[in-house]
Amino acid sequence: MAMPDEDDPTELVERARAGDQAAWHELVDRYAWLIWAVARDHRLSAADASDVCQLTWLRLAEHLPALERPEKLHAWLVTTARRQSLSLIRSKVSRPDIAVLAEPVDSAEHDVMRGVRDEILWRAVNSLPRKCRLxxxxxxxNPELSYADLGGAIGLAPGSVGPEKHRCLATLRRRVVAAGLTQEAAG
Structure with a gap:
């Protein structure tokens, strides 16, 4: 007899569809970090990321009865959070804040150097193993997350989170240096 997959949300989705609030809360507990991470990966502020999270959960509530592949909820949430993030970004670009317009414009050289630095850094981050990136x-x-929360999110014992974080940062540092980004250029 096959054991049910603990990562498969199908049963929770079905219970939430039937109106089980505990199942809905368990879905939120299980996937809130994921939606937050997608929003913050789009470099949104905490307030904007919070809006994206709320909108993503609202979309799920609206689409839950018709969700065809509940076992793919993870992918559905990522896609929806990404779309909400991009929609928010587009809305801000189409009506920029006055404060942003009042900021002094950096020199073209500084903009180019910052772009190069960011490109090197993001390539180094994206070259890390998935667990390190996450x-x-x-x-x-999410600096407020405890090691227990972090460990639960990525499948590590709480006591392993600190050493793993240290290894990941050391690997990132080596890759950035190997790519030619010096500490002065990183600032």
Whole structure:
């Protein structure tokens, strides 16, 4: 007899469809970090990321009765959070804030150097193993998370989170240096 897959949300989705509030809360508990990470990966502020999270959960509530592949909820949430993030970004670009317009414009050279630095850094981050990328993004965007929360999110024992974070940062540092980004250029 096959054991049910604990990562498969199908049963929770079915219970939530039937109106089981506990199942809905368990879905939120299980996937809130994921939606937050997607929003923050789009470099949204905490307030904007919170809006994206709320909108993503609202979309799920609206689409839950018709969700065809509940076992693919993870992918559905990622796609929806990404779309909500991009929609929010587009709305801000189409009506920029006055404060942004009042900021002094950097020199073209500075903009180019910042772009090069960012490209090197993001290539180094994206070259890390998946677990490192996820851990570092969660730490960067959710500094309030405990090691127990972080460990639960990525499948590590709480006591392993600190050493794993240290290894991931050391690997990132080596890759950035190997790519030619010096500490002065990183600032």
């Amino acid at each position: 851990l570092l993004r969660l730490v960067a965007h």
